Amino acid sequence: MLQVMLSAKLLLAAVVAAAVLGTAFAAASLGSPAQAQKEEKLVQGHALESYTTTGDVLDPEHQDTRANPAEIDPDRYLREFNYGRTSTLPDGTTMREFTIIADDKQTLEVSPGVFYNAWTFNGTIPGPTIRATEGDLVRINFINNGSKPHTMHFHSIHEAQMDGVFEVIAPGGQFTYEFRAEPYGLFLYHCHVQPIEEHIAHGLYGVYIIDPKEGRPDADEMVILMNGYDTDFDTENNFYTVNGIPFYYMHHPIQIEKDRLVRVYLVNILEFDPINNFHLHGNVYNVYRTGTGLTVDESTDMITMSQGERSILEFSYKYPGTYMFHAHKTEFAEKGWVGTFLVKE
Amino acid sequence: MQATASTGKIVASALIPLVILGGMIAFLFWPGNDILNFGTPLPDVTVERIEFGERLITAHIRNTGPETVDIAQADVNDRIRPAAIEPSKTLERYGAARVVIPYDWNEGQPYEVGITTSDGTRFAGSVEAATMTPKPDAGQVSLLALLGTYVGIIPVLIGLLWLPFLKQLSQGKYMFFISLTAGLLLFLGIDAVVEANEISAQTVAGSVGGAVLIATVTVFSFLGLLYVSERLVERNNQQKATIAGASSVALMIAIGIGLHNLGEGLAIGGAMVAGEVALSTFLIVGFTLHNTTEGLAIVAPVARQKPKIAYLALLGFIAGAPAIAGAWIGGFVASPIASVVFLAVGAGAVFQVVYAIFKFAGGKEKLLSGPVVAGIAAGMILMYLTALLI
Numbered sequence: 001m002l003q004v005m006l007s008a009k010l011l012l013a014a015v016v017a018a019a020v021l022g023t024a025f026a027a028a029s030l031g032s033p034a035q036a037q038k039e040e041k042l043v044q045g046h047a048l049e050s051y052t053t054t055g056d057v058l059d060p061e062h063q064d065t066r067a068n069p070a071e072i073d074p075d076r077y078l079r080e081f082n083y084g085r086t087s088t089l090p091d092g093t094t095m096r097e098f099t100i101i102a103d104d105k106q107t108l109e110v111s112p113g114v115f116y117n118a119w120t121f122n123g124t125i126p127g128p129t130i131r132a133t134e135g136d137l138v139r140i141n142f143i144n145n146g147s148k149p150h151t152m153h154f155h156s157i158h159e160a161q162m163d164g165v166f167e168v169i170a171p172g173g174q175f176t177y178e179f180r181a182e183p184y185g186l187f188l189y190h191c192h193v194q195p196i197e198e199h200i201a202h203g204l205y206g207v208y209i210i211d212p213k214e215g216r217p218d219a220d221e222m223v224i225l226m227n228g229y230d231t232d233f234d235t236e237n238n239f240y241t242v243n244g245i246p247f248y249y250m251h252h253p254i255q256i257e258k259d260r261l262v263r264v265y266l267v268n269i270l271e272f273d274p275i276n277n278f279h280l281h282g283n284v285y286n287v288y289r290t291g292t293g294l295t296v297d298e299s300t301d302m303i304t305m306s307q308g309e310r311s312i313l314e315f316s317y318k319y320p321g322t323y324m325f326h327a328h329k330t331e332f333a334e335k336g337w338v339g340t341f342l343v344k345e
Numbered sequence: 346m347q348a349t350a351s352t353g354k355i356v357a358s359a360l361i362p363l364v365i366l367g368g369m370i371a372f373l374f375w376p377g378n379d380i381l382n383f384g385t386p387l388p389d390v391t392v393e394r395i396e397f398g399e400r401l402i403t404a405h406i407r408n409t410g411p412e413t414v415d416i417a418q419a420d421v422n423d424r425i426r427p428a429a430i431e432p433s434k435t436l437e438r439y440g441a442a443r444v445v446i447p448y449d450w451n452e453g454q455p456y457e458v459g460i461t462t463s464d465g466t467r468f469a470g471s472v473e474a475a476t477m478t479p480k481p482d483a484g485q486v487s488l489l490a491l492l493g494t495y496v497g498i499i500p501v502l503i504g505l506l507w508l509p510f511l512k513q514l515s516q517g518k519y520m521f522f523i524s525l526t527a528g529l530l531l532f533l534g535i536d537a538v539v540e541a542n543e544i545s546a547q548t549v550a551g552s553v554g555g556a557v558l559i560a561t562v563t564v565f566s567f568l569g570l571l572y573v574s575e576r577l578v579e580r581n582n583q584q585k586a587t588i589a590g591a592s593s594v595a596l597m598i599a600i601g602i603g604l605h606n607l608g609e610g611l612a613i614g615g616a617m618v619a620g621e622v623a624l625s626t627f628l629i630v631g632f633t634l635h636n637t638t639e640g641l642a643i644v645a646p647v648a649r650q651k652p653k654i655a656y657l658a659l660l661g662f663i664a665g666a667p668a669i670a671g672a673w674i675g676g677f678v679a680s681p682i683a684s685v686v687f688l689a690v691g692a693g694a695v696f697q698v699v700y701a702i703f704k705f706a707g708g709k710e711k712l713l714s715g716p717v718v719a720g721i722a723a724g725m726i727l728m729y730l731t732a733l734l735i
Binding site for chain 1: 416419428429432463467
């Protein structure tokens with residue numbers, strides 16, 4: 001009797017087990033036809049290697065899959081110079097007024113699929129390029145919209161109280177920076193609240209250009225700012241970029257004309273790594289160190305800069321085609337600091 | 346009627362704490378209840394296995410963090426690379442994916458594969474020396490089978506040849522040798538636990554709880570086999586077979602060693618894939634010496650009887666053949682978690698065998714006689730020395 005009951009229980013257990021397994025198999029086989037319908041995509045390596053997949057593609061080098069490409073737009077940033085709201089003072093001086101709002105609560109997609117708490121001037125990285133002519137009066141209405149204290153510290157000549165170092169602007173606070181634009185050259189601005197490394201690395205920086213009174217020769221002008229993102233906070237950059245997005249100018253080449261003079265305002269704001277550099281393919285360029293002179297300092301295809309250094313580069317292309325430019329610290333290049341010029345006839 | 350009522354009471358008294366517990370969990374998880382939600386759950390992704398194909402590197406990854414993650418990027422040696430992720434870049438908790446990176450890798454070089462999640466955190470796994478991952482084709486299957494044969498079957502069979510020698514020993518010397526086998530197995534069990542912990546520390550995520558998993562599986566395997574073995578001995582005693590006790594012990598030793606060799610084969614197959622083991626003659630010789638002692642362990646309990654050759658060969662096969670199966674699993678499919686589990690099963694199995702040997706020997710003499718102590722010590726030292734060869 002006992003044995004009969006035992007074997008009945010065993011049978012029941014076997015039936016339950018079979019039912020569970022059967023259901024699992026059925027569910028698994030239902031799932032597979034859906035997968036088979038997925039389209040096949042090609043992943044191209046750097047040389048001959050490639051792979052075809054029905055899964056997802058992770059390829060920031062060949063495509064920009066960001067959900068909102070406008071929030072950091074290297075194309076727009078490249079040639080966007082802000083001259084401010086201009087007015088003429090009684091003594092004939094041109095005054096240029098800018099409004100800059102700092103924020104530290106945004107999350108931006110700094111590389112396709114990678115979201116980072118960016119600290120920004122005017123909502124993007126890098127901050128707006130501020131441009132004035134030597135002798136102008138520059139007035140910056142600075143508003144701190146963030147949750148931490150911030151400042152704007154400009155490089156170039158100004159009074160001590162306009163240096164944006166000791167007058168820390170609390171969250172919700174405002175400050176008006178005012179100074180003469182002098183001397184002419186290529187400068188930058190950034191937040192100077194400590195820890196400075198943290199405030200800069202999160203994205204609080206931008207370019208400040210002072211043109212000489214007599215101007216520079218006509219050229220296709222552009223800003224190239226070299227930065228990085230330490231997204232896992234280990235004091236090493238995970239991404240290196242020019243103008244905000246890794247590999248951006250690989251899939252969006254910078255279009256220039258053959259034989260036309262190109263002027264690059266090159267700024268290095270990279271944190272953590274002591275040096276950065278700019279190597280141009282198929283050409284050499286004239287270097288004006290810090291842009292504070294009108295005579296060429298050297299002609300080269302390779303300039304190395306320390307943190308915060310700037311140079312103006314001038315060149316024109318003799319032959320049409322696609323030319324690469326990148327950090328010759330090639331580790332940076334393979335983490336995003338690489339792009340191309342498309343030279344057109 | 347009376348009986349039904351009391352059964353109902355018993356069931357109710359068992360369920361009431363569970364219902365209250367369920368209510369509390371439901372309260373904590375209730376949508377909008379934030380009283381215990383603080384801190385940011387950190388993602389965790391484990392690279393479980395890296396394979397090398399024709400101009401391809403494939404990383405098998407698993408989301409071992411508390412929440413669903415999105416994978417944003419892949420890199421090789423910390424350099425960002427175009428990659429495919431299958432089936433999807435979104436991984437549920439404990440979900441797995443294959444990251445396939447077109448890459449012209451070099452034989453014998455170390456590689457690190459990194460995975461960056463959507464919050465910019467990078468997780469990496471590495472191999473010491475890249476080598477083409479064996480595909481389960483006829484050549485590789487037979488190569489791994491050959492490896493398993495050398496490591497498992499042959500040494501065990503050689504060890505069995507000590508039977509005539511053991512037969513001629515006096516009781517004291519016989520106890521020494523049977524204790525020697527206990528020492529050998531004790532060493533094997535400890536070795537398996539240590540190795541399982543090493544694998545667990547290197548490649549198994551913290552959330553899996555490798556060390557306690559090993560302890561649990563080892564105890565489970567020990568108790569399960571002990572239960573089976575006691576029933577087996579009991580049944581044989583009922584049948585009044587005179588040699589049954591000894592041959593049951595021998596069979597259980599063979600099964601225990603077989604389970605151990607399954608784990609060992611798995612580890613060898615997995616290591617071959619990871620490029621950590623250069624398949625050298627020296628290595629094979631080392632394993633052969635090491636495992637020959639396992640044959641001695643099987644044959645010792647039945648040395649006083651006249652076992653049939655075929656029966657002995659069967660025991661040798663039971664003990665050795667799982668190494669082949671292990672090498673296949675480890676070489677072609679296994680995850681590090683499987684390696685850890687199988688090693689722990691093997692450890693529990695050999696501990697059970699040690700227990701069985703003691704019980705077998707203890708029946709004839711007090712437990713810790715001089716020959717027994719000397720045998721255990723000699724066995725462990727012998728294993729340590731042969732392990733140095735590997």
